Amino acid sequence: MNPSPDTFETLRPLVEDETGMDFSGSRFTRLRDAVAKVLARQAGEDQLDVLLHSPQQRACFLEQVTAELTVGESFFFRNEHHMKVLREHVLPDILRENAAKREIRIWSAGCAGGEEPYSLAILLDEILGARQDWRVSILGTDLNPEFLERARGGKYRAWSFRHTHVHENPRYFTPDNNDNFLLAPKIRDVVRFAYLNLVKDVYPSPLTGTLGIDLILFRNVAIYLQQDVTQAILKRFHQSLRPGGWLLLGETEVSTAPTKGFVVRRFDQATFHQRPPMDDTTLGEQQASVSVLASMVLQRKDPRPEDHRFAPTHSKGASASLPDWVPLPKKRTTEQTTKASILDQVEQLMAGHRLEDANRAIERVIDTKQRARLRFRLVQAKLETADTAGARKMLERCLVEDPLLIEARLLEASFAEELGDVAKAEQAYRKALYANRNCAMAHFHLALLLQQKGDDAGARRSLKATLKLVEANDAHELVEYGEGVCFGRLKEMAQMIGGTG
Secondary structure: OOOOHHHHHHHHHHHHHHHOEOOOHHHHHHHHHHHHHHHHOOOOHHHHHHHHHOHHHHHHHHHHHHHHHOOOOOOOOOOHHHHHHHHHHHHHHHHHHOOOOOEEEEEEEOOOOOHHHHHHHHHHHHHHOOOOOOEEEEEEEEOOHHHHHHHHHOEEOHHHHOOOOHHHOOOOEEEOOOOOEEEOHHHHOOEEEEEOOOOOOOOOOHHHOOOOEEEEEEOOOHHHEOHHHHHHHHHHHHHHEEEEEEEEEOOOOOOOOOOOOOEEEEEOOEEEEEOOOOOOOOOOOOOOOOOHHHHHHHHOOOOOOOOHHHOOOOOOOOOOOOOOOOOOOOOOOHHHHHHHHHHHHHHHHHHOOOHHHHHHHHHOOOOHHHHHHHHHHHHHHHHHOOOHHHHHHHHHHHHHHOOOOHHHHHHHHHHHHHOOOHHHHHHHHHHHHHHOOOOHHHHHHHHHHHHHHOOHHHHHHHHHHHHHHHHOOOOOOEOOOOOOOEHHHHHHHHHHHHOOO
16 A cells, blocks of 8 residues: 555655655655665555554654665765875865864765765875874764775775776775775774754754864755755755865756855866865854754744654643754753853953953863863864864863863763774763763763673663653753754664664
8 A cells, every 4th residue: 555645745744754855746756766675674654644643653664765765876086186186285274274183084975985085085095195193083973884894894896996097006095805995994993973963953063073173075066955944954064074174066956056154166167165264254154053944943833743543642731833953942050150251251251252362261260160160161162273282282271170060071072083083982971971970961871882892781771761861851842962963863863873762
């Protein structure tokens, strides 16, 4: 039995909100095909109504449909004109700009099977040559967990090299007996892969390594998205980049993408966009604490009509007109308002780029714990300007003053993961849990780390603890230390990586 047209019309806005994609007109066929593939792996097409009725099953089902809709086709050194400009202009510019700190941070958003971020790692290795004292950090994100798992393996077939012969270079690849090519550990180790839904999840964020970026690649993704979604994503990318940072879009997207706030840089058969260098408004930008599409849903003047047969259920009387992953505005208590007034003094100095003055003002604070919290805000300000080395040193001082400051421990873990120090990251997450056993974000990130380590039993325990904390809270409430993530979204992610729904 095929799903009815009414059922598909109910499903369509749910998937569009999940992915930001446009399924109007002829694109609707693509959605039907993806749904059919997911249902074929489950109970069959006649179960679609059942899946949509259950909030838990619906969230898991939508994640699977989203993964099916993503395009995993890519190859090494895709688009020779882009690679030429990266090699000859953009990367050398970044290296000159970062010469003092000797660090470069790149984000491949929508990385598919990892060919793009690994191409950049190889390119940088060739450019840097003997200058191996540079710290290279490349983040690859995607919303398809299968793509990410394949990327972490670093194993590719010949088809992935159809426009290059780099796989023949023993410096970077070793063939096996099954016609695969295995990536060299020194290249694989500088790239970190993570799940991130650009529509639903929070960024820029120091906890996900998406703040203070030198270069973002977002190629051949926006062509599938609705225009307003692309605009919201590019605005977040602008905030994720350091002043002077670079953005690369796909060649078919350059003419249509809304790139307000960027300076267009045209090269021979390649167009890049650059965030302007530091100005008076750079540090004063307000970074919203809700996800991209969440803010659009909250502000939507003409919401789609709801089909109440599939309306989500919520605890504690939360608004039933919003998806579970959308947070409601957080209310401040009187105590928080008082603390904010103290913080504002430091914020004003940081907004004027006077970070050293802000640091001196913090030094005059007598209360050690309050000083640590203010110092942590300075850590974030340094990250916004891509001073990661300074941020790490400031974080160390912060943790000396208050070893139980949970947000500092979470950032310590994030830094360690970015550097590939899994043991230190695990220790930092466990220290956060020592400070507060009910820290849902610490449980969740520890589960991700243990899963990547191969400790499946430990990951299951941490996920169980995460879900127990989630169930005790309203879906729309913000998770403490989650930087804008609400319990509904955390539940979706925990169920997805745990394979439940």
